[in-house]
């Protein structure tokens with residue numbers, strides 16, 4: 001029997017690593033069912049998670065029933081067909097492509113494979129939570145460079161930050177949650193400022209929404225010219241409408257980087273329906289582009305609507321808007337929840353007055369705009 005001294009020591013010293021006990025929780029947002037239950041509502045407008053409101057390509061739906069016959073078998077552990085298709089769309093060898101259970105899993109694999117305690121990671125603030133959480137889980141020090149007051153990347157501060165020893169530079173372009181975009185010239189300057197041993201990770205979860213802008217950085221073209229290690233992250237969760245299936249991918253600088261990540265990957269990390277659906281979605285570029293066109297046009301309407309109410313909306317190259325409100329964003333989010341509308345209030349220090357609102361179907365956006373107007377902020 002342990003005595004009372006060792007019992008109280010155990011209480012003060014949890015068994016897990018200190019990096020884990022101090023870790024902030026990722027805010028995954030509320031599900032529709034949870035909001036229905038909590039507020040006794042039926043119709044929910046879900047604008048909190050940046051999904052594609054039009055869902056996946058009809059090609060995905062058409063092939064869906066046939067998958068039932070194959071549910072008894074393990075998926076292809078190497079996801080050969082999907083990696084082959086991704087490689088040919090992106091013009092590189094499939095040995096440099098890795099797929100993950102969502103691109104968030106690949107962020108975790110990068111942290112697990114590359115980061116040791118005390119190593120320095122440069123990212124931005126506010127940022128996608130996992131860009132900070134997974135490095136900290138490994139004991140790395142995270143240096144988050146705040147965005148400028150006009151809600152754009154602070155390029156000078158970023159260039160300064162990477163001049164000190166940096167193991168990993170990781171950020172999303174376009175940014176989540178701000179929505180801002182880094183140009184090719186700016187990315188080139190940032191890459192040039194990085195020491196040669198820095199692993200550069202550009203998370204392009206929203207690239208499809210920004211691609212039309214000729215200034216948007218073509219990270220692959222820029223990084224291919226470098227003799228250094230890099231990873232570009234992409235996902236099927238946003239523009240391709242497959243968030244439920246959990247599938248994303250990485251393009252890597254070399255077979256060596258892909259192999260390193262593959263070494264720490266769970267053997268069957270992506271499931272069969274997700275692999276098949278991702279291939280079908282990737283093959284229907286026209287459908288995806290049509291979703292983008294509709295969302296970009298709605299984005300303009302939502303941003304203008306919110307601005308006409310006197311709110312500051314950050315310029316955005318994504319499928320969401322980041323808006324500053326004159327009350328704590330948490331209050332706004334709670335008021336909207338009572339009306340069945342889910343948005344994402346930003347809970348980080350200095351950004352408590354900002355909310356991220358995804359672009360939904362036109363009718364959902366109407367509901368949102370009407371509700372915000374009624375609240376007369």
Ligand SMILES: *Cc1c(COP(=O)(O)O)cnc(C)c1O
Nearest residue numbers: 102103104172176205235237248
């Ligand atoms: C949504 C998002 C992801 C995660 O995508 P999954 O493929 O669904 O895991 C990654 N990075 C950023 C910046 C995102 O916004």
